[in-house]
Amino acid sequence: xxxxxxxxxxxxxxxxxxxxxxxxxxxxxxxxxxxxxxxxxxxxxxxxxxxxxxxxxxxxxxxxxxxxxxxxxxxxxxxxxxxxxxxxxxxxxxxxxxxxxxxxxxxxxxxxxxxxxxxxxxxxxxxxxxxxxxxxxxxxxxxxxxxxxxxxxxxxxxxxxxxxxxxxxxxxxxxxxxxxxxxxxxxxxxxxxxxxxxxxxxxxxxxxxxxxxxxxxxxxxxxxxxxxxxxxxxxxxxxxxxxxxxxxxxxxxxxxxxxxxxxxxxxxxxxxxxxxxxxxxxxxxxxxxxxxxxxxxxxxxxxxxxxxxxxxxxxxxxxxxxxxxxxxxxxxxxxxxxxxxxxxxxxxxxxxxxxxxxxxxxxxxxxxxxxxxxxxxxxxxxxxxxxxxxxxxxxxxxxxxxxxxxxxxxxxxxxxxxxxxxxxxxxxxxxxxxxxxxxxxxxxxxxxxxxxxxxxxxxxxxxxxxxxxxxxxxxxxxxxxxxxxxxxxxxxxxxxxx
Amino acid sequence: xxxxxxxxxxxxxxxxxxxxxxxxxxxxxxxxxxxxxxxxxxxxxxxxxxxxxxxxxxxxxxxxxxxxxxxxxxxxxxxxxxxxxxxxxxxxxxxxxxxxxxxxxxxxxxxxxxxxxxxxxxxxxxxxxxxxxxxxxxxxxxxxxxxxxxxxxxxxxxxxxxxxxxxxxxxxxxxxxxxxxxxxxxxxxxxxxxxxxxxxxxxxxxxxxxxxxxxxxxxxxxxxxxxxxxxxxxxxxxxxxxxxxxxxxxxxxxxxxxxxxxxxxxxxxxxxxxxxxxxxxxxxxxxxxx
Numbered sequence: 001x002x003x004x005x006x007x008x009x010x011x012x013x014x015x016x017x018x019x020x021x022x023x024x025x026x027x028x029x030x031x032x033x034x035x036x037x038x039x040x041x042x043x044x045x046x047x048x049x050x051x052x053x054x055x056x057x058x059x060x061x062x063x064x065x066x067x068x069x070x071x072x073x074x075x076x077x078x079x080x081x082x083x084x085x086x087x088x089x090x091x092x093x094x095x096x097x098x099x100x101x102x103x104x105x106x107x108x109x110x111x112x113x114x115x116x117x118x119x120x121x122x123x124x125x126x127x128x129x130x131x132x133x134x135x136x137x138x139x140x141x142x143x144x145x146x147x148x149x150x151x152x153x154x155x156x157x158x159x160x161x162x163x164x165x166x167x168x169x170x171x172x173x174x175x176x177x178x179x180x181x182x183x184x185x186x187x188x189x190x191x192x193x194x195x196x197x198x199x200x201x202x203x204x205x206x207x208x209x210x211x212x213x214x215x216x217x218x219x220x221x222x223x224x225x226x227x228x229x230x231x232x233x234x235x236x237x238x239x240x241x242x243x244x245x246x247x248x249x250x251x252x253x254x255x256x257x258x259x260x261x262x263x264x265x266x267x268x269x270x271x272x273x274x275x276x277x278x279x280x281x282x283x284x285x286x287x288x289x290x291x292x293x294x295x296x297x298x299x300x301x302x303x304x305x306x307x308x309x310x311x312x313x314x315x316x317x318x319x320x321x322x323x324x325x326x327x328x329x330x331x332x333x334x335x336x337x338x339x340x341x342x343x344x345x346x347x348x349x350x351x352x353x354x355x356x357x358x359x360x361x362x363x364x365x366x367x368x369x370x371x372x373x374x375x376x377x378x379x380x381x382x383x384x385x386x387x388x389x390x391x392x393x394x395x396x397x398x399x400x401x402x403x404x405x406x407x408x409x410x411x412x413x414x415x416x417x418x419x420x421x422x423x424x425x426x427x428x429x430x431x432x433x434x435x436x437x438x439x440x441x442x443x444x445x446x447x448x449x450x451x452x453x454x455x456x457x458x459x460x461x462x463x464x465x466x467x468x469x470x471x472x473x474x475x476x477x478x479x480x481x482x483x484x485x486x487x488x489x490x491x492x493x494x495x496x497x498x
Numbered sequence: 499x500x501x502x503x504x505x506x507x508x509x510x511x512x513x514x515x516x517x518x519x520x521x522x523x524x525x526x527x528x529x530x531x532x533x534x535x536x537x538x539x540x541x542x543x544x545x546x547x548x549x550x551x552x553x554x555x556x557x558x559x560x561x562x563x564x565x566x567x568x569x570x571x572x573x574x575x576x577x578x579x580x581x582x583x584x585x586x587x588x589x590x591x592x593x594x595x596x597x598x599x600x601x602x603x604x605x606x607x608x609x610x611x612x613x614x615x616x617x618x619x620x621x622x623x624x625x626x627x628x629x630x631x632x633x634x635x636x637x638x639x640x641x642x643x644x645x646x647x648x649x650x651x652x653x654x655x656x657x658x659x660x661x662x663x664x665x666x667x668x669x670x671x672x673x674x675x676x677x678x679x680x681x682x683x684x685x686x687x688x689x690x691x692x693x694x695x696x697x698x699x700x701x702x703x704x705x706x707x708x709x710x711x712x713x714x715x716x717x718x719x720x721x722x723x724x725x726x727x728x729x730x731x732x733x734x735x736x737x738x739x740x741x742x743x744x745x746x747x748x749x750x751x752x753x754x755x756x757x758x759x760x761x762x763x764x765x766x767x768x769x770x771x772x773x774x775x776x777x778x779x780x781x782x783x784x785x786x787x788x
Contacts, residue, residue: 044709058716062691353695357712391706393699393713394572396666416574425574433570437578441585446564447536454537467704471711472742475538482536482543486559490547494557 040362040387047359053181053189057356060188064350067294075290085287086405088280089341092272096332096340099241099274100323106244110306112319116271119326120150126322127152127233127266128159134264134318136161136230140222142248142255143167144235145183145344146270146324148366152233164225166254168218175202181360181368183346184292189359222254232258232316236269237343238284239321242277246304246321249288251295256302265307265316271323272340284343287403291347327379336411339374341404348398348408354391363388370398370408377415383424389415432464447483454481525642526556528593530586530632532600533565534734542734545783546599546635552787553643562589568606569700576614583611584621591628597638599779601664601732604634609667634664636674636732636778645676650785653683657726659717659740659775660692661733674732674778681785686730690720698739714743721773728774730781737775744772 035042047053072078092099104114117123131139139161141147153163153174165174169187173179176198180186187195196209199217207217234255238247246267248255259265275281289295308315331339349355349369360368365376365385370392377385389412392398398408419425420433439446454477468474480488527550535543550557567582586607590596598604608629615625633641639648658678664670678686697703697713718740721729731737776784 041706041708044706048708048712054712353697353713354706354709356694357716358709389574390702393662393695393697393702393710395662395695395699397662397693397695400666413572413574416572417576418574420574420576429573430575433573433575433578436565436567436570437575437581440564440567440578440582443562443564443585450533450537465704467707468742471707471746472703472714472739473745474742475738477538480540482531482540485540485544486547490544491559494547494551 038364040358040364040391043364044354044358044362044391047362048357050189050359052191053359054357056191057188057359060185061350061356064294068290068350071290071294071296074296075286081283081287082403082405084283085343085403086341088275088283089343089404090338092274092276092280093332093337093340096272096274099276100271102241103239103244103274104323106241107246107306107319107321108244110244110319111309112244112306112321114321114323117322117324117326120324123150123268123322123324123326124152124155127268127320128155130264130266130320131156131159131161131231134230136264138225138229139163139231139233140166140225140229140258140262141170141233142235142250142258143170143186144233144268145180145366146235147233147268148180150268150324150326152268161231164222164229166222166226166252166258167250168215168252168254171218171222172198175199179361180366182349183344183367183369183371185346189361226257226261229258229262231264231266232260232262233266233268234259236267236273236321237288238281239269239274240276240278240281240303241274243305245278247281247285248302248304249285249298249300250302251299253300256300259302259304260315263316264318264320265304267304267319267321269321269323271325271328272342288343288345291350291401291403292345331375331378335414336374336378338406339371339378339411341406342371342375343404345403347401347403351397351401352392353395353397354393358391363391370412371406374406374408374411374415382415382418382422386419386424389413389419428464447481450481524554524556525595526558526593527595527597527638528558528560528590530563530566530590530596530598530603531559532598532603532734534738535599538738539734539777542599542777542779545777545779546597549639549779549782549787550597550643553639553647555643558593560589560593566603566606568603568610571606571610571614573701579614580618583607583614583625587611587621587624587628590631591624593631595638595642596628596632597635598632599635599732599777600734601634601661601668601670602735604632604637604670605663605667607632634668634670634673634732636677637668637670639677640673645680648677648680648782648787649682650680650782650787651682652781652785654727655685655687655725656728656730656776656781657687657689657721657724658692659689659696659721659729659731659736661731661736662695664732665693674730677778678730678781681781684781684785687724687726689724691716692720696736696740698733698735700735703739710739711743714740715747718744718747718772726773728776730776730778732778734777737777741772741775748772 035045075081107114115126117126139156141163156163165171169185172187172190172195181189193209195214196207199207199214203217207213234248236246237249240247248259275284285301289298307317307319328340331337348371352369355369363372365372367375373388373391377388392409392412394409394412396409402408420430439449529546531543547557564585565582566586567579571579611625611629615621658675678684695713696717697710699710703710
């Protein structure tokens with residue numbers, strides 16, 4: 001994240017304070033381990049201490065799982081759909097240069113402008129310069145993870161523009177200076193009461209804790225902004241190479257207003273967002289809402305082919321597409337290339353038990369859940385984000401849930417391997433692993449080690465097993481081991497039988 | 499437990515032939531007991547031995563065995579893991595069948611060894627060949643011994659804990675349930691969100707203990723909701739984690755952990771007493787298999 005300054009207007013600073021982990025009610029055995037501030041563990045503990053968020057996230061996960069089961073049953077053969085979707089994405093990424101060229105040619109042919117941005121600074125510079133040129137004072141935005149990633153709002157605000165998020169979830173977060181906790185449902189962690197409080201503060205008068213009233217307030221406020229806006233900024237769910245189309249999906253219709261009302265439309269897209277054709281798009285659009293939120297289909301699918309053309313009555317006069325690399329090409333040509341298959345559905349978070357309990361903010365970066373634990377270190381540097389690959393029990397639920405078959409949990413293990421091979425792991429753990437490797441090839445030493453583990457290490461609260469003892473008891477270590485039993489009785493019993 | 503098989507039952511198992519028939523040689527399986535069974539759950543190892551013998555399988559215990567190396571593999575120490583993998587291969591590569599009471603260890607050998615030793619001269623083929631000999635306990639009973647040979651009686655209501663590596667990597671899903679369906683008197687009740695990880699995850703449990711414990715708390719809550727008498731599992735890592743967590747809850751009263759504010763729907767209520775847990779092999783052994 002070297003070139004992304006934390007936008008003060010949009011994001012809370014990374015959790016620096018470690019919540020109190022020991023208190024008056026310290027249960028027996030709780031360890032005295034210090035928890036590193038700013039680590040996944042520290043942020044996860046903060047997430048665990050929010051009962052509302054934990055209940056909500058768990059409820060949403062369970063609700064989506066039920067809906068998903070239903071819509072997948074209707075699909076008939078979900079595994080074939082997944083296989084086809086994975087094939088399309090893998091093929092596209094393998095030929096990304098050719099498809100980017102085709103896409104760009106077609107966009108240009110329709111009168112759109114394309115800018116390739118190597119990094120966040122490049123993308124922000126292009127868009128702020130454009131905003132200045134167009135004297136854009138009011139800018140509306142629809143939901144876009146890549147603009148979160150590059151810190152675009154901050155750059156535009158710094159340049160003097162007013163930026164308004166028009167996705168309801170993003171709008172709530174913007175007013176509260178919070179950041180998304182889920183790729184698809186950014187404000188998943190906010191309760192209705194919290195939202196009412198945020199809106200009341202913004203309105204300067206009380207607004208009832210009532211869904212209709214809250215939605216009405218946002219709609220009224222945003223409607224005026226749509227009409228006043230000089231520039232609209234959207235993300236891009238898919239770029240269709242064969243036609244140069246930008247495809248945006250939304251449930252609120254705000255993406256369509258953002259892309260059609262202002263005179264200038266800026267699309268910010270990750271460079272991997274392409275599909276070759278509309279036939280391929282069909283497969284991915286069929287799967288996306290089903291995996292993202294258990295929806296059969298999505299409310300609005302908008303396909304944009306260039307700015308307003310001769311017979312069109314409305315639409316923007318200018319269309320600019322900013323294609324962002326910002327660390328994505330780090331993955332190209334490596335074993336992690338398939339991570340670029342991601343269609344940002346958020347389903348890995350929807351099924352992740354770690355996400356369920358720790359919450360999206362625990363991941364620290366813009367992208368959360370298992371995919372965030374992979375692409376954040378790969379895009380922004382593994383040294384800075386080296387605790388993320390360990391934020392998983394490796395249960396594999398994410399890998400099973402991914403509609404484009406990214407081997408997520410295998411990537412997490414491979415990243416751990418990279419960390420140990422780069423020598424940025426902890427010394428103690430490395431020594432323990434070396435000791436294990438030696439012991440595993442020396443059976444005598446190994447069984448002695450087992451005995452030490454059984455009787456010695458399990459008895460103390462400190463040392464490598466402190467984390468075990470802080471939350472759990474060890475099983476009784478009394479009595480003989482299996483090996484001892486085998487030597488004394490087990491083996492002979494078998495001989496007697498024969 | 500202890501009393502695995504009566505002499506009478508052993509005699510009857512031999513008499514009925516089981517896996518042994520007059521024309522074929524008796525089945526012979528090498529037991530890989532796993533670190534956890536060796537140190538903490540020797541009864542599980544003994545049950546596996548007892549059940550297999552009762553089914554006419556000759557059990558050996560190769561002395562040189564150590565550990566499958568999953569802990570170091572999953573922690574990213576692949577070079578150190580290779581030492582364990584090579585040891586395992588040397589010890590077990592000539593066995594016809596290698597049986598282990600753990601879906602997780604079995605998936606390590608079967609799914610990860612070939613990847614770990616891929617391209618290593620002299621080892622890649624041996625890794626593949628050894629992997630093909632490995633069976634998780636219930637899988638061995640279904641695929642090799644034959645389900646129809648299993649007869650046991652155990653009166654009680656239980657719920658089954660699905661373990662992640664066994665389900666998603668090893669893809670052994672139905673076998674333990676098929677084995678348990680052969681136990682007369684045993685009623686299995688469904689477990690809510692059974693696909694969710696219990697939070698063990700090897701070193702995950704010590705690196706992120708608070709999240710790990712929160713996952714255990716929810717799992718224990720769902721287990722308590724089943725009103726079953728006990729829980730049956732196929733992996734001792736899950737068992738050690740869940741029973742250890744349940745014991746701590748009992749120890750610390752209704753406060754599961756002071757590091758987190760309990761959320762009522764996600765943490766066990768004070769009234770939920772921890773359920774005993776048993777490995778599939780223990781159910782069969784205690785159910786007097788044969």
